[in-house]
Amino acid sequence: MLSIPVFVGFHPITFPNPRMTSIRPHFDNPELIRDAAFVNGEWVRSSGSTFEVTDPATGQVIAKLPDQPVAVVDEAIEAASNAFKSYRKTTTRQRSAWLRNLFNLMTENAQDLGKIVSWENGKPLAEAVGEVKYAASYFEWFAEEAPRVYGTVIQPANPSNRVFTERVPVGVCGIVCPWNFPSAMITRKAAPAFAAGCTVVLKPDSQTPLSALALAYLAQKAGFPPGVFNVVLSHTKTPEFGLKLCKSPKIRKVSFTGSTAVGKILMQQSASTLKKLSMELGGNAPFIVFEDADLDAAVAQALACKFRGMGQTCVCANRLYVQRTVMDKFSAKLANEVSKFVIGPGLQDNVTHGPLINAKAIQKVEEHVQDATEKGAKVVLAGGRLPELGDNFYAPTILSNVPSNARVNSEETFGPLCAITAFDTAEEVVKYANDTELGLASYVFSKNIDTVYTVAEALEAGMVSCNTGLFSEASIPFGGVKESGFGREGSLHGIEDYTVLKTITIGGLPERL
Known part of the structure; x- marks a missing residue:
């Protein structure tokens, strides 16, 4: 079978060319x-x-x-x-x-x-x-x-x-x-x-x-x-x-x-x-990492949060804020892990990350990368299109020192761009995080419970996840505030949105015995 080299981050990996392979899955239940x-x-x-x-x-x-x-x-x-x-x-x-x-x-x-x-x-x-x-x-x-x-x-x-x-x-x-x-x-x-x-x-x-x-x-x-x-x-x-x-x-x-x-x-x-x-x-989730956080754990959770579905989820981290003292260390660790991704058709063995949904999605990622770099962002890991794999494949890009006026900080990318901005104080990062009309999910990483609790309280979001990047399950209320919407899905509250409250009054009853 013919193979082509594909470079994802720092590591060359090899795939059968999907353009030459008809991938139709076998279904045990074709009905x-x-x-x-x-x-x-x-x-x-x-x-x-x-x-x-x-x-x-x-x-x-x-x-x-x-x-x-x-x-x-x-x-x-x-x-x-x-x-x-x-x-x-x-x-x-x-x-x-x-x-x-x-x-x-x-x-x-x-x-x-x-x-x-x-x-x-x-x-x-x-x-x-x-x-x-x-x-x-x-x-x-x-x-x-x-x-x-x-x-x-x-x-x-x-x-x-x-x-x-x-x-x-x-x-x-x-x-x-x-x-x-x-x-x-x-x-x-x-x-x-x-x-x-x-x-x-x-x-x-x-x-x-x-x-x-x-x-x-x-x-x-x-x-x-x-x-x-x-x-x-x-x-x-x-x-x-x-x-x-x-x-x-x-x-x-x-x-x-x-x-x-x-x-x-x-x-x-x-x-x-x-x-x-x-x-x-829509979401524009901030992912906040303080200098006292467990950086290895924060990187692992950032990978799970940011690159789930290749960044195409409403609760993906869109803006990563890392305290200045650890930003370079965090960025390097993250880039090292992202470079290990195995990108290819989702139905192929050993693939960790698949394509984007269409060419328009890739175009938006490219526009955000270009805008941020033109405004001074530093390229930590150069991603880009993977035409050898197909029209919709894109290797993730990691940027650091992303300025606050970059488009990625005000628009949801919905793709594999990891944009990292430095901050110095909790008050500063809360201001950055809340500077959006959206408020779906947000993330906080710190070993200090005072920091976790006070920042979580201050964030304007329907859901705040602390020291974990994955939180969705049926028992948890899911939904946003501001222009991220209203109503809650899941949990004991989820059924309320599909009911109306009826009041029944019965009058003229005798006094209680």
Whole structure:
């Protein structure tokens, strides 16, 4: 087999040329690969135009799916609305059983589901399987939370009244998901919706729709009634699909993960029906390392945080602030570890990091690197395109002494650029960290509990992770503040966003005996 040398950081490594290798995974359960939308319990293959799903590692077409007309959204909404009438009346224990079935099915098919994620998204298989297991955990968690949606008893001033509250399902939910976690972004939203008694119309990203369709297939196998989970597909009409979900009076909630700019548009479009909204939007996470931190641990966590999915996650460290006294040491340690990355197609053995999702993503990384270096940043590790591997491959770049006015400090890169800025005091770095309209995740590293606690309190973010770069799990509330959105996914709070609080007052009762 022909091989080509690829230089990542300081170390030459060798790969079979993916342009000459057709990488189609073997699936133990080929039924997971679907070629149609899913509406009212039926697989819908609309006649007419199609769109292609490509492997970002090779550019090869891996699926052709129907580019459906906007009318299918109305059909899916109607199906979900009709299903809601009966689904909302199911017992919490019944819904819990269906959720548990779906968790079990995802777990049983984790390897195949991971291959689907890797195939359409590009992330390495081990990371993709990890995402699937994480995604499945939301069905397990909310299977346990479904019977635990409690109300309250209120003591009114009027002695002849009795007052109590209950949480009831909000109704039909429209869900719009991105490509970077094609499985987990769906389950974080759908699991609490199903648990609360809501039905769902899902629009997955057209770059990664196969994972969504596999979940629909498994939901059907798990026993969910027709119309409870609907998946609609489009590439050319995505804005029109979103508008339908926002404008329809039968959709009572919209949950969206994506950019702040698109989130604002969806909010405006939802205003006419005053829907309940959950928005998990852009991030610009600061990663703060104090001089007393365990530098080896901080480097290891920076690797896990910054380069997960090649930097294409909303909670990736975007701005690294390292105390000046240890910045050079930290930078050198980080560069040494990054230079060991094995970059290649995610389905190939031994690969640690895959491609970016498309050429536009690489262009943004390059623009941020050029801007920072022109403003005085120092190149610690020169990355760049890897055309020998494919159009979407990019070796990570590490910069130090990045000035505060660099674009990377005000814009989310969403790629493998590690931009390090020096700071001297806690007050200074908190000011840097909070100087953004976004506030999703942030990270603090120090052995001093006083520093950890006071800085964590001062950071304007929905989530602060201290001395670890990975914190997401089903039991933890996930969400942001400021222009990073509102609402929480996961945890005991996650189901609340799919319910409304109803107050019931009973009057004219006799005095208590």
